[in-house]
Amino acid sequence: MGVIINCKHLRLFLFLLWAILALSCKDNTVAVQEPEPSSEYTPLRSVAPFPVGVALQSNRLSSGPHSQVVRTVFSSVTAEYEMKMRHLTDPSGNYVWGPTDALVAFAKEYDMQVHGHTLVWHQSTPSWLENFSGTDAEFEDAVEDYITNVVGRYKDDVVSWDVINEAFEDGSGALRNSVFRRRMGPDYIARLFQYARNADPDVLLFYNDYGTIWDAAKRDAMFSMIDDLQTRGIPIDGIGLQMHITYNTPSLNNIVAVMDAIVQRGLLIHISEMDVRVNPQGDLSELTTGRSELQKQRVKDIVMAFMDLPEANQFAITWWGLRDPESWLIDFWGNPEWGLLFDAEYRPKPAYDGFLEALTEN
Ligand code: G3I
Numbered sequence: 001m002g003v004i005i006n007c008k009h010l011r012l013f014l015f016l017l018w019a020i021l022a023l024s025c026k027d028n029t030v031a032v033q034e035p036e037p038s039s040e041y042t043p044l045r046s047v048a049p050f051p052v053g054v055a056l057q058s059n060r061l062s063s064g065p066h067s068q069v070v071r072t073v074f075s076s077v078t079a080e081y082e083m084k085m086r087h088l089t090d091p092s093g094n095y096v097w098g099p100t101d102a103l104v105a106f107a108k109e110y111d112m113q114v115h116g117h118t119l120v121w122h123q124s125t126p127s128w129l130e131n132f133s134g135t136d137a138e139f140e141d142a143v144e145d146y147i148t149n150v151v152g153r154y155k156d157d158v159v160s161w162d163v164i165n166e167a168f169e170d171g172s173g174a175l176r177n178s179v180f181r182r183r184m185g186p187d188y189i190a191r192l193f194q195y196a197r198n199a200d201p202d203v204l205l206f207y208n209d210y211g212t213i214w215d216a217a218k219r220d221a222m223f224s225m226i227d228d229l230q231t232r233g234i235p236i237d238g239i240g241l242q243m244h245i246t247y248n249t250p251s252l253n254n255i256v257a258v259m260d261a262i263v264q265r266g267l268l269i270h271i272s273e274m275d276v277r278v279n280p281q282g283d284l285s286e287l288t289t290g291r292s293e294l295q296k297q298r299v300k301d302i303v304m305a306f307m308d309l310p311e312a313n314q315f316a317i318t319w320w321g322l323r324d325p326e327s328w329l330i331d332f333w334g335n336p337e338w339g340l341l342f343d344a345e346y347r348p349k350p351a352y353d354g355f356l357e358a359l360t361e362n
Contacts, residue, residue, distance in 0.1 A: 041348050045075035047359045049311070051113055053318030055080035055273065058099035060322075061106050065346045069322060071110035076316050078115045078272070079103050080328075084124035088150060093128040093142075095149065104157045115270070115318065116154065118162035118208060119147055120192055122178035130179050139183045144195045151199035160204035160315070162240055162272070163196050164189055170211060173221030189225060190234045197235040204315070208240030208272055213258050214250045226265055238268030238315050243302070244329075246277040247294040256305050259313075268315035271306060275320045275329055275339035276351065282335040287324075292338075296354035299341075303358035322346075 044052040053076030060066045070077070081087055082099040090096055107114045118124075120143070129146075132139045151161060167176055167189060175181050180188050189207075196205050207226070212219040222239070229236050239262050241255075262269050276298050278284065278291040306317060321327045325344045329337040341352040 041352065042356055043073045044352075044355060044359070045073060047356065048075070048317075049307075049359075050314045051076040051316035052355075053078055053113075053115060053316050054322055055318065055320045056103060056106075056322075058082055058102045061102060066322060067106070069342065069346050071106070071112065074112065074319075076113045076115060076318060077103060077107050078117045078318050080321070081124075083116055083150075084118060084121060085129070085146065086124040086126045089126050089128065089146075091127055093126070097153070100154075104154060108157065113160075113316075114154070114158045115272070115316065116151075116158040116161035116203075117272075118165040119150065119196060120163065120180060121165040122176050122180070123166070125179055132179075132183070136183045139179075140188075140191070143180065143184070143192070147192065147195040148199045151196050151203060155200045155203070158203065160206060160238070160270070161196060162206050162208035163192050163236075165208045165240075166210065167207070167225075168209065168218045168221045170215055171217060173215075173217035173219075175221075190229055190232065193229065193234050193236055204237040204268065205235055206238040206240045206268070206270060206272075207236060208242065208270075210242040210244055210273075212239075212241065213254050219258065223261060223265075226267070230265065236267065238270055240270045240272035242273040242320075243271045244273060244275055244277075244320070245298075245302075246280045247291060247298050249280075252301050252305060255302065256308075259305065259309060263309060263313045267313070269306070269309060269313050270315040271302070271317040273320040274302075274317060275327060277329060277333070277337055277339050279335050279337050280333075285336060287338040292350045295338075296350035298354070299351045300354035300358045303355050307358065324349075 052074050054070055054074045056070060056077045057080050079100060082103065088096060088100060104114055129142065132142060134142070168174065169176055175186060184191065193205055196203065207222065209218070209222060212222050226236065226239070241258065259269055276295050278287060278295050284291060303317065306314060319341055321340050323342045323344055323346060324338040324340050327337060327339050329339045338349070341349060341355065343349055
């Protein structure tokens with residue numbers, strides 16, 4: 001007995017057949033989707049009128065999502081530790097170029113600038129120099145040779161260097177009693193800048209520090225040094241404000257006041273190591289929506305303040321890491337912390353949106 005099937009029944013049957021086939025073919029495994037930055041959100045580098053940087057380690061260049069997000073979102077890299085003296089040389093004083101060459105090659109491949117961090121830092125002085133057995137003059141020759149070799153090697157690849165990092169004591173503003181201060185004398189900083197300039201006439205030379213916003217003695221010592229260097233014609237091009245801050249301190253007014261003082265001296269401003277702690281009191285065990293929104297507003301406020309500077313003084317804004325779990329903040333402060341723009345799953349946080357809003361609403 002033939003079954004009379006009219007067109008309506010046929011369409012319904014065919015639809016049901018398609019639906020069954022579609023469902024049965026659906027991949028039941030939940031594929032872990034690597035982030036597709038270009039489709040999920042606007043890369044900062046595509047809208048920022050200045051370089052936006054990130055601290056990077058060479059061991060993270062090969063991992064898929066990490067390097068993919070870095071090269072898509074950012075236009076500048078800073079070596080988080082591998083361009084420091086203790087890591088650029090081995091205990092015998094021989095150079096170890098591999099990791100930094102890899103970082104420079106990565107940046108060149110993805111049209112990113114490289115900021116050199118840092119030629120001299122008391123916390124990253126290698127044992128071969130700390131325990132140098134020669135005369136003070138020979139010590140200074142070794143320092144000059146190091147600067148000449150490192151700046152010279154990356155002459156065409158590194159646009160800027162932190163010549164010295166964190167030279168002044170917290171609270172007093174006194175010159176730290178580092179081996180450089182002890183063996184080269186109180187005027188050693190001027191000579192470090194001169195050696196770097198001699199190695200590359202075009203590279204931009206920075207002084208980099210933290211606390212120069214809330215520590216008046218340290219700030220005054222920094223500006224006194226800058227004024228002295230400028231008066232003597234010692235080359236200095238910019239100041240790095242590390243910007244390791246919290247969601248509510250220091251005040252925006254104090255940040256703007258220091259940036260204005262740098263502008264008055266005709267120098268570039270690099271927000272050089274930005275992160276925004278949301279758990280300074282250790283009261284959070286997870287990132288709350290409220291604290292995340294405060295972080296977003298904080299980022300927006302600071303980026304807008306940076307954009308209010310004369311363009312000639314805007315060097316770059318660099319984040320001190322990509323994802324929250326990778327941040328130095330966690331070990332250093334001993335609290336759970338979510339100080340960066342991306343979460344553990346490489347997803348942009350509201351703080352990222354705050355950065356974008358500052359760039360696009362300005
Ligand atoms: O990755 C190596 C690992 O392979 C090795 O086994 C291990 C033991 O030697 O070291 C690991 O490297 C460590 C690196 O962090 C990555 O975790 C280095 O030892 C360690 O010294 C390095 O610490 C860095 C620190 O500066 C000292 O260089 C931090 O990542 C970095 O965030 C921190 O950054 C400083 C800025 O340069 C200056 N301003 C303050 C800021 C925070 O302290």
